[in-house]
Amino acid sequence: MMQLLFLLSMIFQTTTSSVRILVADAQGQPMSKIRVSLVLYEFVSTAGKTEAREIFSEHCATDANGECTIQIGETSGILRGRIDLGKYGGRDIIWPGGALTAPVLVDIEAGRVKGTEAGAYDFQEQDGGIPIQKSVPWIVIWIGLLAVGSIVVLIYLKARKEHA
Numbered sequence: 001m002m003q004l005l006f007l008l009s010m011i012f013q014t015t016t017s018s019v020r021i022l023v024a025d026a027q028g029q030p031m032s033k034i035r036v037s038l039v040l041y042e043f044v045s046t047a048g049k050t051e052a053r054e055i056f057s058e059h060c061a062t063d064a065n066g067e068c069t070i071q072i073g074e075t076s077g078i079l080r081g082r083i084d085l086g087k088y089g090g091r092d093i094i095w096p097g098g099a100l101t102a103p104v105l106v107d108i109e110a111g112r113v114k115g116t117e118a119g120a121y122d123f124q125e126q127d128g129g130i131p132i133q134k135s136v137p138w139i140v141i142w143i144g145l146l147a148v149g150s151i152v153v154l155i156y157l158k159a160r161k162e163h164a
Contacts, residue, residue, distance in 0.1 A: 015097045017072040021083060022103045023062050026114060030066025031106060034088075035059060038070045040081040056081075089113045 019038055023031045040056035060068035072079075075097045083102060084090035089112045093102055105114040 014074045014076045017075040017079060017097045018069055018099050019072070019083070019093070020067065020069045020099070020101045021060075021062070022101065023066045023068075023085065024103070024105055026105055026107050028105075030062070030064065032062050032064045032066060034062045034066075035086055036062060036068055036070075036104075037084040037086075037090075038072075038081055039084065040072070040079055042080070085113060087111065 021036050021038075023034050023036065025031055037057065037059040039054055041052040041054050043050055044053050045051075056072060058070045058072075060070055062068045077097065078094060079097055080092075080094045082090050082092050083104060085104065085106065088106050091102075091104060091113050093100065106112070107114045
């Protein structure tokens with residue numbers, strides 16, 4: 001029974017998440033007093049249209065070391081978001097929650113962030129759009145129902161055995 005409870009706690013585990021942002025110029029010199037915004041979002045599908053919905057937004061300013069940290073709080077699952085440096089642009093981030101350190105290099109001459117965290121994969125459009133599965137994942141639902149049913153049966157049999 002304890003193993004079952006442990007397994008369930010691992011599946012539904014939450015973690016405290018934060019992002020430590022390190023802003024530097026192309027030569028690696030820290031950039032202070034840069035306003036950094038962090039926006040987290042999730043994808044939702046309504047009426048056959050998929051769109052990103054903002055679920056968290058916060059900002060901070062870099063210190064003399066080019067660092068600032070944004071506390072997010074309790075999260076679970078994969079987090080998607082964007083670090084924005086205002087006039088310099090930003091970069092996309094995706095991580096499984098917890099503490100993330102995100103270095104951001106700025107090309108001062110070009111006036112923009114160098115590179116992005118999330119480039120396009122082979123199956124994505126060049127603009128880096130994230131494909132969304134539009135159909136219901138029936139196999140996942142079926143496996144989930146089977147697992148829940150198995151757990152209920154095991155608990156029932158154990159309880160029946162203890163009361164017999």
